[in-house]
Amino acid sequence: MFIISELFSIVVYIVIYLMAPSIANFYNNNDLTLIVRVFALKLPLSAFNAIQQAYVSKKMLFKKIFISTTASAIISGCIGIVLAYMGFGIWALIMQYILNTVIVSIALFVQLDWRPEWKFSWSSGKPLLNYGWKVLMTSILGAFFNQLRTLLLGKAYTPAELAYYNRGQKFPELLSQNIDGTISTVLFPAMSAYNDDLEKIKLLVRKSIKVSTFIIMPLMFGMAATAKPIILILLTDKWIESVPYMQYLCIAGAFGTISNTNMQAISAIGRSDILLNLELIKKPIYLLLLVVGLKISVLAVAYTMTIYSVCSALLNMSPNRKLLSYKFKE
Incomplete structure (x- = not known):
């Protein structure tokens, strides 16, 4: 499921990347092209984090979620505020969101014993895909x-x-x-x-x-x-x-x-x-x-x-x- 979700998120990112100019035209704002393309990088990062969250939920390890989300909220929030005061405008918010996902993923990676492996079993994935x-x-x-x-x-x-x-x-x-x-x-x-x-x-x-x-x-x-x-x-x-x-x-x-x-x-x-x-x-x-x-x-x-x-x-x-x-x- 990790491999499938990552591949799917990359495909969606490519679609959004190509659609970015059209989105900017819809709102008559050319600046949105780059903003959408950078902000959409959150998709493949979130796909990685989604598998970690599923693992934690199944094992009922909610203390680890608390630690990782609290740390990420504080760190990314502080960085976002600093960037805003430095005049980065909308990019301060974008960096805050992306950093939040990255920090949560790193914190859970350190705490969990689950690691992605480049193995794929269609027989295991098929019932999960049918449900998913x-x-x-x-x-x-x-x-x-x-x-x-x-x-x-x-x-x-x-x-x-x-x-x-x-x-x-x-x-x-x-x-x-x-x-x-x-x-x-x-x-x-x-x-x-x-x-x-x-x-x-x-x-x-x-x-x-x-x-x-x-x-x-x-x-x-x-x-x-x-x-x-x-x-x-x-x-x-x-x-x-x-x-x-x-x-x-x-x-x-x-x-x-x-x-x-x-x-x-x-x-x-x-x-x-x-x-x-x-x-x-x-x-x-x-x-x-x-x-x-x-x-x-x-x-x-x-x-x-x-x-x-x-x-x-x-x-x-x-x-x-x-x-x-x-x-x-x-």
Whole structure:
């Protein structure tokens, strides 16, 4: 899988490298050509790191992830700040992102006993690919449509309006990624260990939803209620127009944990085909709501994304009614 993921990431990098001038033309900004080509170097670096992360997750060695990510965040963050003060502008951010990935990979390489070997077994890779390509397509569809929203907002409205939207999204995104993301990271290998015991997986899903919603729901709704003072204190009144975006997107983020936990369960029992089918059902709904929102205003996009979040949670719950006998009422 290491060899396959590296080769695939290199192919994707070449495609992005060739598309960079077209991307720059789309935004009428020639500087983007070099920026995209350099930033895309993160792809082959991340592919290496992805195998390390998978190894750590399977072995439940989360202390090693904590050490490596903390070290990389501090070091790359400090370097990024120094470069910004030295006047490197956007390149300070790009270097920070790339260095973060490099440092995490080096830290895990030192701590782990896993080393890449230039061996390849098609018989070993085939079942993994049969499972993995559906997970990959699910991830690509999710990432594409999430980025499509920013792309269309940036094209249809002013950079300032896009900035207000993105800033309003950052706070709920920060909470959901760190809390829900952490729970999901531990939950998947835990459920995978019991992939033949559906009753055990059901209990794990219920426990996870109880814990995560108990934490995330109050935080998200509390943040929505106090969005204005949070923005004023942390970002000053220059970003006051981000408040309504933050409020809607906090409500949207509150339902994300239910979606993610149910999808982790489906993935853990090996039904990646269901994950892909769910995306193929959800994304036309997403696109319809996005187009409707774009026709009205940037704020309307935030509102329609809240509606989509609720719809997505219901759809992601539905397969587990049969797979795990986990009813909506439960």
